Amino acid sequence: MTVLVQLNPSREPERAPRAEDLLSLARNNSPDARQRLLLGVMALCDASPPDGQLSPILGEIFLYLARQAERDIRKVLAARLAHADWAPPALVNVLALDEIEIAAPLLASSPVLRDEDLLQILIEASLDHQIAVARRPRLSGRVADAVIEQAVPAVLAAVATNRTAQISGEGFRRLVEHSRRVAALRGPLSRHPGLSQALAEQMYHWVGAALRESIATRFQVDERKFGSAVYDAIEGVIRRDPNEPVPVDTPEREEMERRLVMKLQAAGQLKPAILIRAARERRLSLVVHSLSALGGFTVNQVRQALNAPTPEPMYYACAAIGIDRAVFPTLLTELRKLNRGLPGDQGDPIWQRGALSHASAARAFRALVAPDPTEQRIAV
Structure with missing residues (x-):
């Protein structure tokens, strides 16, 4: 009763x-x-x-x-x-x-x-109990490390918002690494007084536009310089012997690149990084076919963007497949080297206006290029 x-x-x-x-x-x-x-x-x-x-x-x-x-x-x-x-x-x-x-x-x-009691609660009690422990004022480094070790997203988010928790340097490093997959960590970590310059620059790779601006302001990150560094750090599956001559675009070479893209796509390995490394390797046909396949665009539409008097269509196409706007200026420089200075430099640098969703960027791209009903798109 x-x-x-x-x-x-x-x-x-x-x-x-x-x-x-x-x-x-x-x-x-x-x-x-x-x-x-x-x-x-x-x-x-x-x-x-x-x-x-x-x-x-x-x-x-x-x-x-x-x-x-x-x-x-x-x-x-x-x-x-x-x-x-x-x-x-x-x-x-x-x-x-x-x-x-x-x-x-x-x-x-x-x-x-005591710490031993809190560690036992982390193991034995419910998720709500674990979150309450992670929010506990002045949480010790020992317990904070245990929370991070368990890697439960909701509990990680709770400790990231706990400004009085004694999180170690290694604990912060692991929290930042977890923020790759746990988006809820990014905002609290970007504002946390314990975030270092090095870890802030690491987070800059994968946070959204608003947090990127916040990090750039707080840590005085040079966005253009950083975008170039990100571009240089991107890893793909394409490797080229430095002694190998630069390939010449021929019908045979283009067909070979098209088949490579189809194989990568079938194996689930076709990523935006492929396009960036292709530009670095000076393989323009591979850039074209990768962008076509990743974005669901036709090859002719991609070539229209490459030869446009303004970089706007190419920017929207790249944004639609997830290429970061901080990386785009460096990519654009590489593409112009391969394509007789095109896309042209008319118009404003629209990538400085802010990030777009993939869907919005794809719609903007298709609005700027002519439809191509004669060519089948490579299936996404």
């Missing part, structure tokens, strides 16, 4: 009861005894023992309440003990493993919980 207890705020403070009386009430299951027990426990918590120690009888009462009492009593007890440094450790640990509404105040504040 659940007992609802209404407390009268004008009532005189409850006198701390004797331990023997509380033990007698704890063994009495009547509703009246439960109400008196709850009021007695609250009074006892308000008048905590001055010497910081509890008698064995009081310890027995508290443990009995935690294991046998109704949910309402356990909830009130946990709230009252949240800041008590004299609370019995065994009792606090029992309540900290209770359902999250009961455990939450203890996980957030209890000075009795």
Whole structure:
């Protein structure tokens, strides 16, 4: 039976009861005894023992309440003990493993919980308990490292927002690495006071436009210079012997590149990095067929973009397949070297206006090039 207890705020403070009386009430299951027990426990918590120690009888009462009492009593007890440094450790640990509404105040504040207790909760308790531990103020480096080691996305996000957690340098490095796949980490980490310049530049590779601008402002990142560095760092599956002569685009060479793209696509290995490395390798036909396949465009449409008086169509085509706008200026320079200075330099550098979604970029590209009904697109 659940007992609802209404407390009268004008009532005189409850006198701390004797331990023997509380033990007698704890063994009495009547509703009246439960109400008196709850009021007695609250009074006892308000008048905590001055010497910081509890008698064995009081310890027995508290443990009995935690294991046998109704949910309402356990909830009130946990709230009252949240800041008590004299609370019995065994009792606090029992309540900290209770359902999250009961455990939450203890996980957030209890000075009795030690690192070993928190590590046990990370292993044994629910996801909500783990998140509460990760948000705990002044979380130790040992526990923060354990949270990061478990690599649970929601718990990682909680520790990333915890500005007082003692996260080690290695812990930050691993959090930044996790942010590759866990987008929820990127915002908190980009604003975290513990983020270093080196890790900020690493995150710059994969965050969105808004966070990139935030990082560039905070750490004074040169976006154009950094884009060139990203371009140079991209790895693909194409390798060329430096002593090999630069290939000449012929019908045979173009057919070979087209087949290579089909094979890479069939194997699931066709990525935007292929296009970038193809430009670096000065293989213009491979650039054309890669962009056609990745974007679902026709080869003639891609060639229209390559020969346009403005880089706008080529930018939209590259944005549609996920090539970063910070990388595009370097890619554009390489393409002009291969294609007689085209695309031309008319118009504004639209890549400086901000990022686009892939779908929006694809629509913009198709609006700028003529439709090509005579040629089948390479299937995506």
